[in-house]
Amino acid sequence: MKPNITIITLGVSDLDRAIAFYQNGLGFPLQENSNENIAFFQAQGTTLALYPRDKLAEDITIEDTGSGFSGFTLAHNVSSPEAVDATLNEAVEAGATLIKPGQNVFWGGYSGYFADPDGFYWEVAWDPYLSEDS
Amino acid sequence: MKPNITIITLGVSDLDRAIAFYQNGLGFPLQENSNENIAFFQAQGTTLALYPRDKLAEDITIEDTGSGFSGFTLAHNVSSPEAVDATLNEAVEAGATLIKPGQNVFWGGYSGYFADPDGFYWEVAWDPYLSEDS
Numbered sequence: 001m002k003p004n005i006t007i008i009t010l011g012v013s014d015l016d017r018a019i020a021f022y023q024n025g026l027g028f029p030l031q032e033n034s035n036e037n038i039a040f041f042q043a044q045g046t047t048l049a050l051y052p053r054d055k056l057a058e059d060i061t062i063e064d065t066g067s068g069f070s071g072f073t074l075a076h077n078v079s080s081p082e083a084v085d086a087t088l089n090e091a092v093e094a095g096a097t098l099i100k101p102g103q104n105v106f107w108g109g110y111s112g113y114f115a116d117p118d119g120f121y122w123e124v125a126w127d128p129y130l131s132e133d134s
Numbered sequence: 135m136k137p138n139i140t141i142i143t144l145g146v147s148d149l150d151r152a153i154a155f156y157q158n159g160l161g162f163p164l165q166e167n168s169n170e171n172i173a174f175f176q177a178q179g180t181t182l183a184l185y186p187r188d189k190l191a192e193d194i195t196i197e198d199t200g201s202g203f204s205g206f207t208l209a210h211n212v213s214s215p216e217a218v219d220a221t222l223n224e225a226v227e228a229g230a231t232l233i234k235p236g237q238n239v240f241w242g243g244y245s246g247y248f249a250d251p252d253g254f255y256w257e258v259a260w261d262p263y264l265s266e267d268s
Contacts, residue, residue, distance in 0.1 A: 008142060009206060
């Protein structure tokens with residue numbers, strides 16, 4: 001099995017709200033293959049998809065019983081500490097909740113977290129050992 | 135904010151078990167920047183990381199209270215229905231749990247799901263409208 005993650009699908013409670021956050025708020029480009037039931041955004045090397053949480057559970061064939069910490073994060077690297085703060089502000093203006101303000105962290109970088117409208121955690125980070133751009 | 139998902143980090147309950155599953159079981163190549171505290175696997179366009187769940191919650195600055203359905207899936211596309219079944223079998227042999235056997239699905243493809251040792255859901259899918267390879 002090649003390490004190929006084709007799509008990351010988030011099970012959301014209000015599809016319209018989630019689409020508005022990612023498309024209008026964060027500026028992610030909606031793919032043409034999206035429709036009224038599911039939204040796809042082309043991300044670098046993978047696709048971020050939004051789909052109603054109850055339908056996602058149904059598709060997996062499991063019960064939708066979860067709550068609390070989902071046990072995963074999405075990371076978004078930018079090119080400077082200032083860009084971390086700017087991106088966190090941009091997300092909050094788009095409707096995200098600031099969870100951890102940008103700060104120097106133990107591994108030598110600068111990072112913070114926001115939660116999207118469904119509570120999915122995004123880390124926004126500057127890593128001095130990388131040259132990733134925003 | 136560009137649609138750049140640099141890293142997907144899974145908060146796992148037993149790091150050694152999770153590394154064994156992804157590295158030895160599924161054959162994902164471990165990145166050199168991994169260490170005894172965190173594991174990184176280069177995936178196509180993004181990085182899959184494994185990190186202890188309690189430490190991930192601590193890093194976000196939240197309580198680790200979740201259980202049940204985490205509300206997200208990772209998708210892995212392959213080139214044929216037969217490859218879906220073969221990949222599901224490979225994952226089960228590596229220690230995954232088969233959740234939904236490969237089957238024809240409503241959107242015209244063939245797909246199934248497995249759960250990794252921490253309960254994270256992977257869809258393995260053949261999409262006749264794509265030419266993705268495994």
